[in-house]
Amino acid sequence: MxxxxxxxxxxxxxxxxxxxxxxxxxxxxxxxxxxxxxxxxxxxxxxxxxxxxxxxxxxxxxxxxxxxxxxxxxxxxxxxxxxxxGVSLRQGISAVLDYALTNSIMLGFVTTTTHGNVSEILKATDVEPKIFNVITTSDIVDKPKPHPEAYNTALNKLGLLPNQAIAVEDNLDGYNAAVKAKLKCVAFPSSMQHVETFAKVTKITSNVAQSVIDAVESRIAA
CATH class of the missing domain: 1.10.150.240 (Putative phosphatase; domain 2)
Incomplete structure (x- = not known):
């Protein structure tokens, strides 16, 4: 991975x-x-x-x-x-970032929101943009999720195949975009995203760090 x-x-x-x-x-x-x-x-x-x-x-x-x-x-x-x-990182996200950086795993922030929103959210959470190997925004992708354009763009920029990456999404359109891009995806619903919305999704987590680390290491072991 x-x-x-x-x-x-x-x-x-x-x-x-x-x-x-x-x-x-x-x-x-x-x-x-x-x-x-x-x-x-x-x-x-x-x-x-x-x-x-x-x-x-x-x-x-x-x-x-x-x-x-x-x-x-x-x-x-x-x-x-x-x-x-300001705003805090969601529980477990800091651990995901640390794990990736410690283990030389590339990071992507794959959004379809504005560049301004991305800049402000990273500034507010004290996350340096430079830790991400790729960031997508509405400035470089035209189609909103669930279209897979954002993920396809990120994979192309990273030079990776879908089986070499894992996605994490808080909403169903984002999850479906990742799946359409043939990515494995962990659903991590935020406070106003009803879990019932993900009724057909098998991988839903409240412990995002453990879920992501387990997925990465199982793929590496395979």
């Missing part, structure tokens, strides 16, 4: 509450009488991409909005909050 690929920013840090608050602030700033509850937002996370969530919600209400502009406002609010308040 030559690489560990961490998926969306929710795999690295649990920012769901912060992002929900940013959405609701953005709605207010754009004059919308919308307030998403935690339960509503949790269900919406089944759809990747904040702009798409806004579009679908507006359609369900029979309203027309500039979803892209609202999402841009939300992103600016989220990044500002992240910068001022």
């Amino acid at each position: 030559k690489a560990i690929l961490l998926g969306s920013i929710g795999t690295v840090a649990d920012t769901s509450d912060m992002q929900l608050d940013a959405f609701n602030q953005a709605f207010k700033m754009h004059g919308l009488a919308w307030t998403w509850s935690p339960d509503e937002y949790s269900k919406m996370l089944k759809v990747s991409g904040g702009t798409k969530r806004i579009q679908q919600y507006a359609y369900s209400l029979g309203e027309e909005v500039n979803a892209a502009q609202i999402h841009l406002t939300k992103t600016q609010i989220f990044q500002s909050t992240l910068s001022s308040e």
Whole structure:
């Protein structure tokens, strides 16, 4: 096993509450009488991409909005909050990073979010971008997950075959993207990702460090 690929920013840090608050602030700033509850937002996370969530919600209400502009406002609010308040790495992620660095295993941060979001999340969690051998963002990939473009791009940049890497994802679209790229993937649901969403997924973990290390070492032994 030559690489560990961490998926969306929710795999690295649990920012769901912060992002929900940013959405609701953005709605207010754009004059919308919308307030998403935690339960509503949790269900919406089944759809990747904040702009798409806004579009679908507006359609369900029979309203027309500039979803892209609202999402841009939300992103600016989220990044500002992240910068001022910070956030911790999810339990076990630090151990995964340390294990990879200690054992000369390459690291990837395989996202389809903005470069700004990636920069802010790494800064907020005190993780140096240079530890990653590849980082993908919406600046270099066009298709959101569950399309496998982000993972295929990462593998190409690393010069690896799918059986030489393992992915970790916190959401079903990300998991499916990894599987479509023929990667083994560990599902590590974040706080607003219902475990039931992963009903057909066999490898779900709350101990991400042990699960990843076991998977890597079993592949090496084979």
